[in-house]
Amino acid sequence: MESVNFRRHEIESKSFLVVDDFGDMRSMIKGMLATIGVTDIDLAANGADAVTAMEKRRYDIVLCDYNLGAGKNGQQVLEEARHRELIGLGSMFIMVTAENTREIVMSAVEYEPDAYLTKPFTKDLLRSRLVRLAGKQKDLEDVEHAVRSKEFEKAVELLDEKLAVQTRNLGELTKLKAEFCLRAGSHDKAEAVYREALSRHDLPWARLGLGRVLYATGRLDEAKMVFDELSRDNPGFTAAYDWLARTLRSMNRHRDAQATLQKAVELSPQAILRQKALGQLALHNEDHDTAERALSHAVKLGHHSVYKEPLLYAGLARAKAGKGAGEQGLKILAEMEKVFRGQPTSALYSAMVEGEIHSAAGRTQEAEDCLVRAGELYRAIGDEVPAHLTLELARTSGKLGNHEQAKALLKDAVRNNHAETELLREVGDLVRDLNMDIDPESFIGDIRKEIVHLNNRGVQMARAGRLQEAVGLFEEAAAAMPGNKVVNLNCARVLIMSMRETGLNRAHLEKVHEFLNRVQRADPENPQLRRVQNMYQQLVKESA
Amino acid sequence: MNFADVMASSIHDMKNSLWMVINTLESLDDVPGTELGRDQLCLLRQEAKRLNTNLIELLTLYKMENGRVSADVRESYLSEFFEERVLENEASARALGIALDWECDPDLHGFFDEGLVMGVVNSLIGNGLRYARSRLMLSGGEEDGFLAIRVEDDGEGFPEAMLDSGDAAGQGIEWLQGRTHLGIYFARMVAGLHSNKGLKGRIHIGNGGSLGGGSFTILLP
Numbered sequence: 109m110e111s112v113n114f115r116r117h118e119i120e121s122k123s124f125l126v127v128d129d130f131g132d133m134r135s136m137i138k139g140m141l142a143t144i145g146v147t148d149i150d151l152a153a154n155g156a157d158a159v160t161a162m163e164k165r166r167y168d169i170v171l172c173d174y175n176l177g178a179g180k181n182g183q184q185v186l187e188e189a190r191h192r193e194l195i196g197l198g199s200m201f202i203m204v205t206a207e208n209t210r211e212i213v214m215s216a217v218e219y220e221p222d223a224y225l226t227k228p229f230t231k232d233l234l235r236s237r238l239v240r241l242a243g244k245q246k247d248l249e250d251v252e253h254a255v256r257s258k259e260f261e262k263a264v265e266l267l268d269e270k271l272a273v274q275t276r277n278l279g280e281l282t283k284l285k286a287e288f289c290l291r292a293g294s295h296d297k298a299e300a301v302y303r304e305a306l307s308r309h310d311l312p313w314a315r316l317g318l319g320r321v322l323y324a325t326g327r328l329d330e331a332k333m334v335f336d337e338l339s340r341d342n343p344g345f346t347a348a349y350d351w352l353a354r355t356l357r358s359m360n361r362h363r364d365a366q367a368t369l370q371k372a373v374e375l376s377p378q379a380i381l382r383q384k385a386l387g388q389l390a391l392h393n394e395d396h397d398t399a400e401r402a403l404s405h406a407v408k409l410g411h412h413s414v415y416k417e418p419l420l421y422a423g424l425a426r427a428k429a430g431k432g433a434g435e436q437g438l439k440i441l442a443e444m445e446k447v448f449r450g451q452p453t454s455a456l457y458s459a460m461v462e463g464e465i466h467s468a469a470g471r472t473q474e475a476e477d478c479l480v481r482a483g484e485l486y487r488a489i490g491d492e493v494p495a496h497l498t499l500e501l502a503r504t505s506g507k508l509g510n511h512e513q514a515k516a517l518l519k520d521a522v523r524n525n526h527a528e529t530e531l532l533r534e535v536g537d538l539v540r541d542l543n544m545d546i547d548p549e550s551f552i553g554d555i556r557k558e559i560v561h562l563n564n565r566g567v568q569m570a571r572a573g574r575l576q577e578a579v580g581l582f583e584e585a586a587a588a589m590p591g592n593k594v595v596n597l598n599c600a601r602v603l604i605m606s607m608r609e610t611g612l613n614r615a616h617l618e619k620v621h622e623f624l625n626r627v628q629r630a631d632p633e634n635p636q637l638r639r640v641q642n643m644y645q646q647l648v649k650e651s652a
Numbered sequence: 653m654n655f656a657d658v659m660a661s662s663i664h665d666m667k668n669s670l671w672m673v674i675n676t677l678e679s680l681d682d683v684p685g686t687e688l689g690r691d692q693l694c695l696l697r698q699e700a701k702r703l704n705t706n707l708i709e710l711l712t713l714y715k716m717e718n719g720r721v722s723a724d725v726r727e728s729y730l731s732e733f734f735e736e737r738v739l740e741n742e743a744s745a746r747a748l749g750i751a752l753d754w755e756c757d758p759d760l761h762g763f764f765d766e767g768l769v770m771g772v773v774n775s776l777i778g779n780g781l782r783y784a785r786s787r788l789m790l791s792g793g794e795e796d797g798f799l800a801i802r803v804e805d806d807g808e809g810f811p812e813a814m815l816d817s818g819d820a821a822g823q824g825i826e827w828l829q830g831r832t833h834l835g836i837y838f839a840r841m842v843a844g845l846h847s848n849k850g851l852k853g854r855i856h857i858g859n860g861g862s863l864g865g866g867s868f869t870i871l872l873p
Contacts, residue, residue, distance in 0.1 A: 130668055136675055175664050206664040208708055208767040226767065228671035228704065230678070232739040240732070279727030279761075309763045310848045311725055341847070342722035344715075375720055 119238050120145040122168035127158040129177040137171060140231040155180025155412065162194040170195060173204045180412040190219040191414045198249060200241060258632050260292035286317050293635040295325050312342055323355055331355045346372045350382060358533065362393050380409040387423050396430035403427055418448050422457035434465040456485040460504040467508050479508050491590040492629065495525050499534060506542035514542060522552055524591030526559045563598055575606040593631060596623040597640050604643050612651045620644060663711050673700045678743055694747045701744060705775045709838040712771060716841055723765040723845040730792040731758045737790060741777045750784050756792035762799030764872050768842045775835045776803040776868050783807035787863055798871040809859035809866045839870055848873040
């Protein structure tokens with residue numbers, strides 16, 4: 109009894125934000141909370157107001173209706189709140205829905221609410237749910253902390269400790285553990301957890317997880333089988349279609365991948381990330397009608413979403429141009445420039461697609477000017493230009509007949525990402541699409557070999573104690589391919605090893621910082637990054 | 653906008669109105685001097701809740717028809733599930749003079765979609781409150797590898813034509829003594845969405861049970 113009272117007290121002292129588009133609803137929920145003993149309650153009438161409120165202060169608990177009329181819906185409020193970290197560690201987002209089915213969860217979403225509450229609910233149910241959630245969350249506080257700082261291995265360790273002593277909610281802990289194993293890159297462990305869960309029950313989440321492990325470890329045929337069966341047995345489980353499409357794309361079956369996503373979009377058309385994926389696939393397949401439909405939808409959904417990006421507009425403009433409506437395409441580009449005023453990526457996309465449209469219309473000089481402008485904008489972004497932009501510019505260069513530039517850019521992309529299977533596959537696709545006079549396999553293979561060889565040589569030097577030589581080698585490599593994660597990490601590693609022998613050195617420390625930061629910005633969840641960061645912290649601690 | 657969107661948003665609207673009605677009726681209970689209309693109040697609230705349950709059932713069935721619903725099966729504790737169902741329905745039961753209780757091993761857990769099964773159990777409770785004399789009981793247990801969730805009352809029991817049947821009866825919607833079998837049809841559909849290792853969920857309708865009245869069981873693999 110004691111503990112129950114204590115917990116109830118915890119709920120009473122929390123700060124609440126209630127979001128609903130109906131004034132009567134807001135006051136009713138506020139009234140319920142007040143009867144429970146909550147005093148700190150703010151109200152918001154729509155998604156935009158909710159975001160503004162969360163920008164001003166941190167709420168412990170957000171009770172948000174899914175359906176908020178025009179403007180952002182509840183899922184979009186959640187995405188913005190989590191994406192921009194407007195609600196912090198330990199705060200709860202509860203989605204209030206009118207329905208008891210969970211198709212929203214099943215869509216292509218990155219963020220899930222902490223809980224759902226189905227209307228109508230009574231104040232007794234609300235209190236009970238809040239108390240239970242708060243209890244669960246307190247149990248998982250340390251895990252959440254580890255996850256927020258991307259320390260997935262630590263999160264798994266903490267969950268293992270809990271699994272060893274707890275007797276309740278083991279299913280939920282197991283599900284979390286598998287998820288973090290997957291994100292930490294411990295595929296074997298994740299697979300074991302999923303298979304074990306499946307031996308007990310045909311759980312859709314475990315089947316999806318197993319498929320993801322198979323996909324991540326390159327067992328595409330097996331992955332396809334898992335996703336096929338999962339979507340057949342649970343036709344409403346749209347995440348299965350997303351992964352099936354991804355797998356098919358990796359198998360170079362782009363048409364099948366598109367058909368799969370089309371099915372998922374019919375079931376649940378509100379997921380912007382899925383519309384985006386469908387649009388891009390359709391563009392690749394030169395099905396401009398489908399691309400236009402999907403990307404118009406994505407642009408529209410983007411008005412209220414953190415996932416709004418220039419790529420959606422650029423793709424839509426390309427689809428229009430593909431249908432022979434180049435002028436409409438140019439209008440979309442103008443709109444993009446207005447929406448993303450001053451953003452370099454937007455300007456770059458605009459120059460590229462405009463060039464493509466001029467070229468298709470036979471306006472060679474204008475097209476060439478655009479390509480020159482695109483090149484300048486690209487270089488202005490600097491060393492940390494995302495790889496997909498490099499590929500985009502390569503594509504445009506190739507389409508406009510500048511195969512030399514396309515080849516150079518593709519070479520850059522491979523050099524900076526020689527260990528990224530998906531990206532290399534895209535490079536291969538692109539080389540084939542552009543009908544360049546090179547063999548994609550040997551083009552990629554040769555560059556890869558060169559870099560793998562270089563990395564091996566450096567690692568051997570370091571092992572043999574020739575640290576200065578290794579540092580020299582890797583620094584040169586990192587300067588030539590600043591986006592290459594393996595090279596950056598190796599460079600940081602040998603610098604740390606050399607400081608272990610010669611002591612801390614300010615210039616070296618700064619370099620290590622820079623190399624690690626590069627990887628952190630490009631791929632914050634990289635498991636190797638975690639290891640080298642630990643080496644670095646160890647070094648600083650020992651030298652202190 | 654297609655029909656599904658129109659339907660979903662209008663149901664959202666209808667449910668908001670119903671919620672206001674239900675909540676207002678519930679708060680009237682606490683106001684002294686409304687003694688006179690207590691029976692009518694009770695009736696109003698019951699009907700509003702039934703309307704709400706029907707809306708949920710219709711919407712879910714519509715989505716099932718279109719292949720939009722799959723069971724999001726997770727591990728849940730039955731005791732927690734029952735506790736919440738009682739909290740949701742306690743006030744109506746009290747007003748009707750019916751004792752609503754639950755009974756099961758506190759450690760009993762099973763695999764099911766809480767949202768869907770919640771719809772089924774709320775609907776069964778709603779019905780049970782109409783037919784029970786003084787008691788309504790939720791109970792759970794394991795039976796031949798199935799999780800059994802049972803709702804029993806001490807009323808007259810189900811009419812002969814509805815019994816037994818388990819899976820044969822109510823395949824279509826029949827009209828019987830002026831009521832549809834929507835709730836039963838819904839329960840059967842939800843049970844059928846649950847499957848495990850080749851087994852499918854099902855329902856069982858019987859009389860007698862531990863309270864001597866109607867006994868409705870949903871069996872989940």
